[in-house]
Amino acid sequence: MPIHLFDSLERKLKPLAPSRADGVFRFYNCGPTVYAPAHIGNFRTFVVNDVLRRLLELEFGADKVKHVRNLTDVDDRTIGQTQKEKRPLAEITKKWTDKFHADCDALNCLRPHAEPTATGYIKEQVNMIEVLMEKGNAYRAADGSVYFKIESFPGYGGLSRIKERELKITNTVADADHKDSVSDFALWKAYKPEEDGDVKWPGPRGASEGRPGWHIECSAMSKSLLGDTIDLHSGGVDLLFPHHENEIAQSECCNGTTFAHHWYHSEHLLVDGTTMSKSKGNYYTLTDLVEKGYSPMAVRYALLMGHPRKQLNFMLDSLHSAESALKTLKSFKDVLADPRNTVDGPEASSRFDRVFAALHDDMNTPAALGALFELRQEFLYPTATSAKPTKADVAALDRALWAFGLDVEGTVLFVPAAITALAAQRWAAKQAKDFATADALRKELTAAGWSMLDSKTDYKLEPLKK
RNA sequence: GGCGCGGUAGCCAAGUGGUAAGGCCGAGCUCUGCAAAAGCUCUAUGCGCCGGUUCAAUUCCGGCCCGCGCCUCCA
Known part of the structure; x- marks a missing residue:
């Protein structure tokens, strides 16, 4: 089409x-x-x-x-x-x-x-x-x-x-x-x-x-x-x-x-239901948002959440939503990228056609994004009638993400140095099994608006959700 | 005053004359030093209001209410 x-x-x-x-x-x-x-x-x-x-x-x-x-x-x-x-x-x-x-x-x-x-x-x-x-x-x-x-x-x-x-x-x-x-x-x-x-x-x-x-x-x-x-x-x-x-x-x-x-x-982007203006305090540059701890990719995603020819109401909450959606997409990509999860199949994949059909139909990005998430559900949880993903499907997902310009890998956040330091201290305390100190430091981080996500070997920092 | 757009679940947002995609949030479960993350499940008898057309309207028509944008140098 x-x-x-x-x-x-x-x-x-x-x-x-x-x-x-x-x-x-x-x-x-x-x-x-x-x-x-x-x-x-x-x-x-x-x-x-x-x-x-x-x-x-x-x-x-x-x-x-x-x-x-x-x-x-x-x-x-x-x-x-x-x-x-x-x-x-x-x-x-x-x-x-x-x-x-x-x-x-x-x-x-x-x-x-x-x-x-x-x-x-x-x-x-x-x-x-x-x-x-x-x-x-x-x-x-x-x-x-x-x-x-x-x-x-x-x-x-x-x-x-x-x-x-x-x-x-x-x-x-x-x-x-x-x-x-x-x-x-x-x-x-x-x-x-x-x-x-x-x-x-x-x-x-x-x-x-x-x-x-x-x-x-x-x-x-x-x-x-x-x-x-x-x-x-x-x-x-x-x-x-x-x-x-x-x-x-x-x-x-x-x-x-x-x-x-x-x-x-x-169409125009509205912020908090109205036009952006410095006097209203709803005027954002990319830097403003990055300094608040949001990734540029989340901004991109948020900008694609509405139909391009319809006014889109932007709010900081949209960025939370975008950030989460991006993570889901990343895990989708990671699962498909694992060879153990794919099966042999035809050279070409047509299952992502619906994503491109939405995009080709007046660049309906919200509908296309919806289709992408539907596919995720179908691929990750195949039923008797819906086949498991093939290599071609994996390539098709990459193609779709490329079309949106969504780089789900690089979610680089701006983290203030003071926060990084606190996190490092807490990690050290935790490694030493000094849980009292670790918990106290977690509280400090929380107070500063940051959440520390531990894994077995590493940790990540994220702005606290409201 | 003129031109145009929109009102769909707590929020964002697709969509269709035949009975509501998707994301986020929330709740429950699994997991787990803590906290999360991740995974699973669930979440609109309803699409601004009132009429009309129709076997059937959120979707078509009319009226009304509300919101928004533009009208000479703002993407």
């Missing part, structure tokens, strides 16, 4: 397939703005896209997928951060790019095949803007900025159905100082010394020096790396409008052809 994914443009499930003769599936996923650490809401999108990438590789072959994800390293927020910190733009964006990569690695996300930066593609963006100006889709404003003229593109609003909306009148659009129409959006922003510091580049012909608008970077980088028409463009729902709507306008007017065959948007 081919991979079916909901297309936000046509609003229906559509099969995914490479459109070009070379059989390579090309997709572009809007990446993060590197001015601060990404939060777990951001990572939901990237994890979901990572699962998609994995499914595509399994479906078309690892060398038949090209995945591009950008890094926005120049925009209002990054520049704002340089002003706040009084540091060069490149220094700030490097710092947060490195952090982003470290987080992605911890979450077991495959690196995209290309990760272009906006500042690395200034020339390409300027070129596109010039074409748009020549074609009459863009105009120079009085201050030297360049705006896209919405009127010039009849298809505008197709993705977000903006024409059917009644836009709330807000004052935020009032900064539209030089626009012909409030809906027009910036392709190029003229340099403002008081705000932009030393961030500026020569502009398109006829415009001032300055920097690109936000939307044009994706159009330019997608065109440069993947061509005029791509197979899929994805991102969080919040990018649907205006970002993606604007990308379509720019790209299609510039290139004269369809920009993307398929649009996919993952």
Whole structure:
């Protein structure tokens, strides 16, 4: 069964397939703005896209997928951060790019095949803007900025159905100082010394020096790396409008052809039933959660517990749940990996088909996870009618776990040094059969929120369950 | 005001016109210096409320209530 994914443009499930003769599936996923650490809401999108990438590789072959994800390293927020910190733009964006990569690695996300930066593609963006100006889709404003003229593109609003909306009148659009129409959006922003510091580049012909608008970077980088028409463009729902709507306008007017065959948007992650915000105290980065003693893999699992196109309510309890589920999965894998538990069978296994069927059906990760646990029950406790696992089944389980990107082996927890020390003392006391001391130390650990799990030869530390 | 989504067991969460996947938690049992872990078993006559269609609705239709997101630079 081919991979079916909901297309936000046509609003229906559509099969995914490479459109070009070379059989390579090309997709572009809007990446993060590197001015601060990404939060777990951001990572939901990237994890979901990572699962998609994995499914595509399994479906078309690892060398038949090209995945591009950008890094926005120049925009209002990054520049704002340089002003706040009084540091060069490149220094700030490097710092947060490195952090982003470290987080992605911890979450077991495959690196995209290309990760272009906006500042690395200034020339390409300027070129596109010039074409748009020549074609009459863009105009120079009085201050030297360049705006896209919405009127010039009849298809505008197709993705977000903006024409059917009644836009709330807000004052935020009032900064539209030089626009012909409030809906027009910036392709190029003229340099403002008081705000932009030393961030500026020569502009398109006829415009001032300055920097690109936000939307044009994706159009330019997608065109440069993947061509005029791509197979899929994805991102969080919040990018649907205006970002993606604007990308379509720019790209299609510039290139004269369809920009993307398929649009996919993952929904927001809510925390404690509402949007994340620092003021509500429900704003989490990966580091925040790791410092609370949760493993990145549990975070990944928790992010996959809900349907990607449905808002997912995240809470710390979800992490407890994820951590336990991961352990169960690990023991499942361990049991299957033991040759004594498998029997001879056919080369191929079809028993995991239901897991992939759920994944291929609009990436229904919760249903797929459910199927995985059902299989566990069937494999571990075979009845007269359900056969014991074969070697092929073992390989199929690995394949399924790989598709989810769940590394059940590496549950590395962050354990504070003080806790490690206490644990070592207690272990020594226990070995010396000084149970009174050992028990006292266990109490201390408990008070500190940690549980010590003894085995015959070793021990493990875990955060205490609530 | 406009556009859209959702309300399923203590929590999270799939799903279907024919009688509710799965995970977590909890309980019991096995095991065990302690505490756990692990393994087994059990856990919604019910799917927001009220009507309607139907042999049959949680699933379709209508109304209502509640929650959430978005509406120009937020994944």
